[in-house]
Amino acid sequence: MQGPEVPVRVAVRVRPLLPRERLHNHQVCVRVIPGANQLVLGKDRAFTFDHVLTSKTSQDEAYSKIVEPLVHSCFEGYNATVFAYGQTGSGKTYTIVGGGNTDTITEEEYGIIPRAIKQIFSTIAENHNVDYTVLVSYIEVYMEELRDLIELETSSKDLHIREDENGNTGMGLKLKIMK
Known part of the structure; x- marks a missing residue:
């Protein structure tokens, strides 16, 4: 059952590192806060979305x-x-x-x-x-x-x-x- 009508919903999907990125020891620069629909960029820049999908989704x-x-x-x-x-x-x-x-x-x-x-x-x-x-x-x-x-x-x-x-x-x- 869906809640009240919302004209726009925003989802963010964190993609996994590509093989070439792993090869060059690149690091993921975002963290997903489980259950909060939040993404944290760097140390403290939090953004909230309707859906947050991790790299494992x-x-x-x-x-x-x-x-x-x-x-x-x-x-x-x-x-x-x-x-x-x-x-x-x-x-x-x-x-x-x-x-x-x-x-x-x-x-x-x-x-x-x-x-x-x-x-x-x-x-x-x-x-x-x-x-x-x-x-x-x-x-x-x-x-x-x-x-x-x-x-x-x-x-x-x-x-x-x-x-x-x-x-x-x-x-x-x-x-x-x-x-």
């Missing part, structure tokens, strides 16, 4: 805590958008798409997109007597320019960030499921 756990409830809400008539934000190398692609080579990726390594697609079409298959329309956009902001990662031929000049009358912003991975 599996892809499945990240999906089930953060995205699965959003997909359920789409089937209840709500729109959902997932933004992945962070600097290069922070783990966005790993979380969104998954780890490893796309030709050899295992189900355990699937990111949130393959998991969401599986959940969406499983739910649709379970409700075979209902007609659905699934609309998906996958937009990247890179160097202050928008790129459509589904329709690669789309010019960045044809993409716009829009805000509706309720203050909802349209971009990112966006799902809309209509009955």
Whole structure:
């Protein structure tokens, strides 16, 4: 059961050190405070989020805590958008798409997109007597320019960030499921 409606939730995921970082004896510069949804940077700079996922959090756990409830809400008539934000190398692609080579990726390594697609079409298959329309956009902001990662031929000049009358912003991975 979810609490009161919250328009935006923020989750942070601490990625594990990469092999090359371990090889060069790099150290993790953040600590997660268990049960407090807090991340501590350095010695004393604490930040609180709705969800804090440690470097040991599996892809499945990240999906089930953060995205699965959003997909359920789409089937209840709500729109959902997932933004992945962070600097290069922070783990966005790993979380969104998954780890490893796309030709050899295992189900355990699937990111949130393959998991969401599986959940969406499983739910649709379970409700075979209902007609659905699934609309998906996958937009990247890179160097202050928008790129459509589904329709690669789309010019960045044809993409716009829009805000509706309720203050909802349209971009990112966006799902809309209509009955």
